[in-house]
Amino acid sequence: MDQFKACNVDYFPENILIDVLSYLSVRELVRAGRVCKRWRRLVKDQRLWRVVDLTAWKGVTSRILWVLLRQYLGCGLRCLRLRGLLLSARGGTFLSESWLKALSTKCPRLSKLYLLHADLRSLPNCQILPPSLQVLELRACELPRNFFSQSLSASPAQPQEGAEATSSVGAQQQGRNRKRKGPDCPAGIAIERLVLNNVPSFTDQHLQSLTSWEGLRRLELRDTFRVTANGVRSCAAKDGLCGVEGLSGLKFLEIGIIGRQGYQLQVASLGLGAGWLGLEELSLGGKEVRPGLLCASRLKDLKRLCLWACTLSELQIVRSCRMLRGLRQLEFLDVTFQPRQSPPVVKGEGGEEEEQDGEEAAAPDSSNDENRTPDINDPIPSLRRSLAVLLPSCTLVFTNCSVQINAE
DSSP states (O other): OHHHHHOOGGGSOHHHHHHHHTTSOHHHHHHHTTSOHHHHHHHTOGGGGSEEEOSSOTTOOHHHHHHHHHHTOOTTOOEEEEEOSTTOSSOOOOSOHHHHHHHHHHOTTOOEEEEESOBOTTSSOGGGSOTTOSEEEEESOBOOTTTTOOOTTTTTSOOSTTTTTTHHHHHHHHHHHHHHHOTTSOOOOOOOEEEEESOTTOBHHHHHHGGGOTTOOEEEEESOTBOOHHHHHHHSOEEETTEEESSTTOOEEEEEEOOSTTOOOOOGGGGGGGOOTTOOEEEEEETTHHHHHHHGGGOTTOOEEEEEEEEEEHHHHHHHGGGOTTOOEEEEEEEEEEOOSSOOOOOOSSSOHHHHHHHHHHSSSOHHHHHHSOBTTBSOHHHHHHHHHHOTTOEEEEESOEEOOOOO
16 A cells, blocks of 8 residues: 555556546646646647647637647647637637648648638638648638639649648648549649538528539538528539539538528528439438428439428328439438328329238338337337338438327
């Protein structure tokens, strides 16, 4: 026991101390680096700076960002989360071009950037962001008009001042783009996933600018109130005179509006009625669900459909999914199902309803077990049986779903 009493933190191996320090926030890490020289050296270990979250640190200023970048952030940084000064009384410029250029040089492996309440109107466009980014998430941010446009003239020849700063990152980025577009094409924006959450300044013009992003694979639009059906229709991948036009590389699209109750707006998901070549996954939420279901039958390549934060009836789902023969997964997330007034009718040729009921009873899909013991993850067993006839190869997933109870 005396030996254990004599032990202190100085006798701990460094790998254990780094594991203990990994539970501290960024602000606590900076304070821990002031204890002694050994702790200062341990705090600067890049294993502690792979994922940096500064959204909880409300007092972050541009000066603190420079201190963190010069002393702590380095090649180990993978994910960075920042909170701007958009809603702060202090105001002022939070992200500058010089800091973003230094971030590209100091952190060449940064792949995900999350910005909250950031005012980006002082930046010329998104090409000022680190070229190594693969995921960009903007929440409650302000954007300039031409933020997502990329100038092809600036990509082949960069200014000499930033040539040395972005040499290593530019080489890696050009290698990725050459694999996609060919060796003779200039390097472009390599962002594969773009998330826009509650960005009121995002308009159809921004959406049209994304058609030049050949590497974009996932686009998530949540509470983007200025995106219209015409904007979605114009950006949909379709056959043109020079091949496939629009967002041809997009595989996942999410459109959802759940805020501003009673706000009259043009539903953006109606633009899906023009069809979208190559779109394999679609996610609809809130006010975009019902009009989106009407247009989903035009998506020939659709394999996965997710519906969230809405109220639907069983008859609406059956009618809308009737033409989605290629659907492989149908997911319901936070969906409230309206009780049906009559048994669901699955139209067939002649009197095939009784034969289909017999096939469902004999099928080994555990439908009898669902009738005996209701499962909270499957609130409507009859919906599963109806879709099993229409889409036999489709998997149903229920998450946090419920059934609406009538007042009667």
